[in-house]
Amino acid sequence: MTEQDxxxxxxxxxxxxxxxxxxxxxxxxxxxxxxxxxxxxxFPVFLLRFLRAxxxxxxxxxxALTCIVAGIVMIWGAxxxxxxxxxxxxxxAGYGAMxxxxxxxxxxxxxxxxxxxxxxVFPLAWTTMQYFNSLSPNATWGALAYTQYxxxxxxxxxxxxxxxxxxxxxxxxxxxxxxxxxxxxTWPKVRRGVGLYAGIxxxxxxxxxxxxxxxxxxxxxxxxxxxxxxxxxxxxxxxDQERASICARTWEExxxxxxxxxxxxxxxxxxxxxxxxxxxxxxxxEAGFIEQGRKLARQEEIYLVMALVTFPAxxxxxxxxxKLSWIDPSGKVMREYVKSKPSVLExxxxxxxxxxxxxxxxxxxxxVICCDATYPGLIRQAGKAGAGLMLIPALVWKGVDPxxxxxxxxxxxxxxxxxxxxxxxxLSVAVDHQGMVLSALDYWKTEQKIMISHVPTTGVSTIYxxxxxxxxxxxxxxxxxVVAWDIIRxxxx
Numbered sequence: 502m503t504e505q506d507x508x509x510x511x512x513x514x515x516x517x518x519x520x521x522x523x524x525x526x527x528x529x530x531x532x533x534x535x536x537x538x539x540x541x542x543x544f545p546v547f548l549l550r551f552l553r554a555x556x557x558x559x560x561x562x563x564x565a566l567t568c569i570v571a572g573i574v575m576i577w578g579a580x581x582x583x584x585x586x587x588x589x590x591x592x593x594a595g596y597g598a599m600x601x602x603x604x605x606x607x608x609x610x611x612x613x614x615x616x617x618x619x620x621x622v623f624p625l626a627w628t629t630m631q632y633f634n635s636l637s638p639n640a641t642w643g644a645l646a647y648t649q650y651x652x653x654x655x656x657x658x659x660x661x662x663x664x665x666x667x668x669x670x671x672x673x674x675x676x677x678x679x680x681x682x683x684x685x686x687t688w689p690k691v692r693r694g695v696g697l698y699a700g701i702x703x704x705x706x707x708x709x710x711x712x713x714x715x716x717x718x719x720x721x722x723x724x725x726x727x728x729x730x731x732x733x734x735x736x737x738x739x740x741d742q743e744r745a746s747i748c749a750r751t752w753e754e755x756x757x758x759x760x761x762x763x764x765x766x767x768x769x770x771x772x773x774x775x776x777x778x779x780x781x782x783x784x785x786x787e788a789g790f791i792e793q794g795r796k797l798a799r800q801e802e803i804y805l806v807m808a809l810v811t812f813p814a815x816x817x818x819x820x821x822x823x824k825l826s827w828i829d830p831s832g833k834v835m836r837e838y839v840k841s842k843p844s845v846l847e848x849x850x851x852x853x854x855x856x857x858x859x860x861x862x863x864x865x866x867x868x869v870i871c872c873d874a875t876y877p878g879l880i881r882q883a884g885k886a887g888a889g890l891m892l893i894p895a896l897v898w899k900g901v902d903p904x905x906x907x908x909x910x911x912x913x914x915x916x917x918x919x920x921x922x923x924x925x926x927x928l929s930v931a932v933d934h935q936g937m938v939l940s941a942l943d944y945w946k947t948e949q950k951i952m953i954s955h956v957p958t959t960g961v962s963t964i965y966x967x968x969x970x971x972x973x974x975x976x977x978x979x980x981x982x983v984v985a986w987d988i989i990r991x992x993x994x
């Protein structure tokens with residue numbers, strides 16, 4: 502292979518705007534509301550092809566504008582709540598601009614490198630971008646790994662690398678395809694590089710298939726009930742309301758969740774938990790309602806996890822609290838947990854960031870609240886502690902349903918525990934440590950609001966729960982090394 506053949510160049514391509522249009526269209530269907538999993542693999546192929554056929558300045562301007570427009574269209578269907586609709590343009594534009602950043606890195610650096618190593622620039626840059634974005638309030642929303650939810654063998658790789666390995670694999674495909682494209686798919690020139698990528702992809706799929714086939718859950722199970730509100734009891738809070746108005750239906754909510762929990766216990770549930778924002782309470786009424794929960798837990802001999810929102814007397818000067826109260830079968834309050842990572846829609850104080858993992862006769866059980874599950878590093882606390890089951894009370898809206906539930910289930914594969922998410926106004930699901938669905942309940946398609954799940958009580962230890970985001974950091978270091986090497990090489994040339 503000659504140096505000229507192996508070097509990526511910005512040669513003219515009369516089809517470049519067709520590739521741009523195809524990339525933009527596929528990007529719209531690559532994530533968020535209108536998801537086609539294959540589009541996630543293909544859209545960067547065509548956007549890379551366009552940029553590599555353009556001079557940097559016009560290519561960056563046109564490419565950035567295209568990604569921004571595609572980002573707005575992608576977000577449009579997700580931001581369906583009235584108070585979110587005004588953010589469609591800003592968030593969509595920001596998302597599109599962020600997605601375009603790895604393309605810039607690839608266009609500036611990859612043409613200066615020789616051979617197959619140039620294909621590493623784009624996946625390294627993408628994984629770096631995605632990891633640093635996960636540390637922001639945006640968390641892992643928009644991460645590519647979530648788009649492959651339906652491919653269980655492929656998803657098993659996150660038990661080693663976290664979601665970062667899957668993002669790397671998807672974006673590496675795009676740069677390998679472009680490398681082969683620029684060599685006109687001449688087999689003698691591309692066979693080693695294509696063979697290397699194909700071999701790694703096959704190994705990942707073989708690992709996933711073997712993990713599913715030979716290491717299924719084998720522990721005892723426990724019967725768990727998760728309860729969501731009926732259609733008549735909305736969970737969303739209008740911030741300009743008085744607290745008395747917000748809590749106007751609290752007695753109806755209290756009666757509903759207490760009686761539904763009693764019913765679930767008589768179905769055989771040994772552990773019962775509620776959706777996020779289950780009962781909205783005046784702070785002065787909290788102790789009395791907790792006492793009802795303690796009495797119920799004693800009578801039915803169950804573990805009860807009450808999801809409460811309490812409003813202080815000086816609300817809105819002091820914000821509400823979004824929390825869980827764990828009660829054991831003796832009626833003792835075992836632990837309270839305040840949401841660690843409030844969403845951008847919640848002007849509340851976060852909790853201490855310590856995920857509770859409680860010892861029970863049914864193994865170690867952990868719990869967090871809704872958006873907490875979009876932070877892999879936070880949930881990894883439970884994996885490191887050896888939790889066998891994770892409970893997630895949640896609340897979503899139609900625009901991100903069922904995407905948000907699919908996002909949460911990857912935490913189970915990463916950390917080796919079973920997971921149940923009770924999702925108000927969305928899809929509730931129970932999965933085992935391999936992501937296999939054990940039960941599901943769609944809020945919008947059934948009048949039944951109690952989901953009964955029999956889930957394994959013992960998890961497995963995963964590599965990810967031990968090493969955390971090491972793969973992401975290796976990608977960051979790899980990108981720095983590539984950039985430094987390129988700078989040094991050209992200075993000494």
